[in-house]
Amino acid sequence: MMDEPTIDEIPGSDVELAATLAGAGLPIDDLDLPGRRFFRFREDSRLIGFIGWEAGDDGIALLRSLVVASALRRKGMGKAMTNWALTRLAELGVGDVYLLTTSAVSFAARLGFVRVERALAPPSIRQSHQFAGLCPASAILLQRNLP
Secondary structure, three states: OOOOOOOEEOOOOOHHHHHHHHOOOOOOOOOOOOOOEEEEEEEEEEEOOOOEEEEEOOOOOEEEEEEEEEOOOOOHHHHHHHHHHHHHOOOOOOOOOEEEEEHHHHHHHHHHEEEHHHHHOOOOHHHOOHHHHHHHOOOEEEEEEOO
């Protein structure tokens, strides 16, 4: 688990964000579009990872761009970062969080996300760049309600 990391909000144009996401095979083509928020987690000068989201006025958010530095994977960092993001989203009034993944279904399930048929996605999720084309059609949609 993380010991009080430094968490900074960063722009989608951040070079380190784009390079890290691209290196992990995650989409980067829409990072600098409006409505996205990204956060860098560091411990001292060491990069832990990134997480981001898209949230509209409808109380629904798309969690995205979660990546943990390769040397720190499988040490609880992704879980801690995701829980941090979910807490922030709840504080912002978000009630439903969605994510798309091709490789992290079991990880998301351990955090309380459940699979949802893509056809049942709300309009704000269907209209996101990730849903509409950046993520492959084979990406699984998952959802979690927030308190």
